[in-house]
Amino acid sequence: MSEIPQVAHWPAIKMHPRGRSFRDDVSAFIPKDAPGVLDLVAMAPVQPDGLRVDLLGMWERAAPLLATRDNDAHSLQALGIAAALCAALPEADPVVVLPAILLHDIGWSQVPPDEVLAAIAPGGGRPDLVRLHEVEGARLARGILTDVGHDPAAIERIAAIIDGHDSRTHALSIEDAIVKDSDKTWRVTPHGIDVVMEWFGLDRAQTLALCASRVVDHLFTEPGRALARGFIAVNSVTMWPQFTTLAHD
């Protein structure tokens, strides 16, 4: 019996099979550590002091600050994208990248919830609020990172990335580029499309077109562009009538 729980806020994701078509049990072939499969504890990189980055401790402190507008789920999914991009860009330091992406949006907790969507809507209604979530995010991140004993030199680099992750149009470093690309690329994931549909009351096709137009040509890394194109392609095909009308059970 699988221990994986259902995702309460995202019911479209299937966690358990309805049955088994093949006669044999293949579970003995499942490896313990499959390439690319992530675990929040095991994926944590090692700091210069030899200790693992405490991603779990950061998450436990950040989650209450991310509990609106699906920011918590967005941050976890963007963390996964960032880890994939770090694997593709080994010159980047994951001790900087992974905490920066996990904590980048905690500053929204300091913005009145009813003003957040106006701040991020296309057309850029409230740049002052976007700036506020960056500055407050950098401040709160310094506190969390110090609290969990993160590498002091990395803390300043992480704070600098968070302080400008939306408003700054250039990347300070490869680490900054990966954080920006991961944040944006989330919008074209299946989860990102689901969430953005609800923000703006658009259907899936409209949302994919809107997000795709604001992602692919705005990324900094080639692996980020390839990943985003892959997500957009799969989301497109999922809406083709040839796909949606398939008569399989």
Ligand SMILES: [Fe+2]
């Ligand atoms: Fe943000």
Ligand SMILES: [Fe+2]
């Ligand atoms: Fe974000």
